[in-house]
Amino acid sequence: MTISTRKRALGGLVAVGLFVALAGCASAPPEETDETADAGSEVVEGFLPCVVSGASPGGFQDKSFNQLSYEGLERAADELGVDFLDVRSTSSSDFAPNIQSLIDQNCTLVVTTGFDLGAAAGEAAAANPDIQFVTVDTIVDEDFDGDTDSPNIKPVIFDTAQAAFMAGYASASYSTSKIVGTFGGGNFSTVSIFMDGFAQGVEYWNEQKGDNVTVLGWDREKEDGLFTGSFVAGQEAINAAQGLVDQGADVILPVGGEIYQSAASVIRDSGKDIALLGVDADVFETDPTVGDLLLTSVLKAVDVGVEEAVLKAGVGEFDVTPFIGTLENDGVGIAPFHDFEDKVSPDLQAELDEIRAGIIDGSITVESYLAG
Structure with a gap:
């Protein structure tokens, strides 16, 4: 376990963006204004924000969730002119002790990166009602009643089915084999939401174009698919990707941590014209070693949500x-x-622009557990 401290220069606050209500609410709240975070606002005395990483081997340089959460916190600390602490987890057994270590160092706000920290964050929030928690990719709902378990938790979550829908449509447009595939690290809602949105986008392409592009690796009716059981690059991810390639997929969407790296190695070894899709960050920018393989990436603005909170x-x-x-x-x-x-x-970009507008105005329906 490593803990580091950074000193951030004094600066003004930035304007915040739009919020939407928690799943199930009828409409989004009104647009935020600069009044909620204007440059004249006074920083809370003793404010010390902190972040705990998930157990990715890459830590805060994982080119994904942990890195984006860190960067969002770093930018906020810059704007506020405050220190921050970070602590890296190497396994799930680190989660609770790492959170407690930050509380013991007088952190007033703790960001936890990833759904797998949800249980530890929930327990810590309940035991420390005066500490603020920002939980990335989970609402911390251990009793599954639809509500966050503690009143001091702010969830930062993402309806990635909407973006994956667009990526699925683009993949179907690009595919010449008429077979595309996906696999994930584990069958969790935050993973399968990508895979299901991807499949919906392919279905929409088929409906609009009278085509018959097949999706391997995810069954929408069964809500199950191809999973490796891990979010790290390795043999299981290689096997999953190889299976899709062997069945003719010429676009592959790996969902979860670093498993895209295994898919990239399989694609290179195949010598075939197969496109890769990234997730969370723009992987073309975060990992240029696979840039030539990337059709696009499905983005989560984790850094924006953390920074704003x-x-x-x-x-x-x-x-x-x-x-x-x-x-x-x-x-x-x-x-x-x-x-x-x-x-x-x-014609693809213009079609995607229309799809985006249709999803936003509700004329195109994208199903997800966050759709309400």
Whole structure:
């Protein structure tokens, strides 16, 4: 376990974006204004934000969740002119002790990165009602009643089905084999939401174009699919990717941590023209070693959600209303086509723009557990 401290320069606060209500609410709340985080707001005395990583081998340089959470906190600390602490977890057994170590060091707000920290965050929040918690990718609902378990927790979650829908449509457009595939690290809602949205996008392509592109690795009716049981690159991920390639998939969406690296190695070894999809961050930017393989990436603005939550807490306006990233508030999206710009249909971007608008205005329905 390592803990580091950074000193951040003094600066003004940035304006916050849009919020949407927790799943099940009828409508989104009104647009936030600069008044909620203006440059004249006074930072809370003793405010010390902190972050605990998930158990990814890459820690805060995992090119994904942990890194994005760290960067969001870092930017907020810069704006507020405060120190922050970070602690890296190497296994799930580190979660509770790491959180407690930050509380013991007088952290006033703790960011936990990833759904697998939910249970530890929930227990710590209940035991420390004066500490603010920001939980990334989980609402911390251990009793499954639809409500966050403690009143001092702000969830930062994402309806990535919307963005994955667009990626699925793009993949179906690009595919020449008429077979695309996906696999995940584990059958958790935060993983399967990508896979299901991806499949819905392919279905929409088929409906609109009278085509018959097949999705391997996810069964929408059974809500089950191809999973490796791990979020690290390794033999299980290689086997999963190889199986999709052997069945003819020419676009592959791996969902979970670093398993995309295993898929990339399989694609290179195959010598075939197979495209890769990234998740969470724009993997073309975060991992240039696979950039030439990437059709696009399904984005979660984890850094934006964390930064916004910390900024508001820092000026005494901690708000436990869940931040739900959507296409409408730019909390989710898809990355540019980068090296594939000249390989996709010249009509594709305009079609995706129309789909995005349709999802936002409700004329195109995307199903997900966050859709309400």
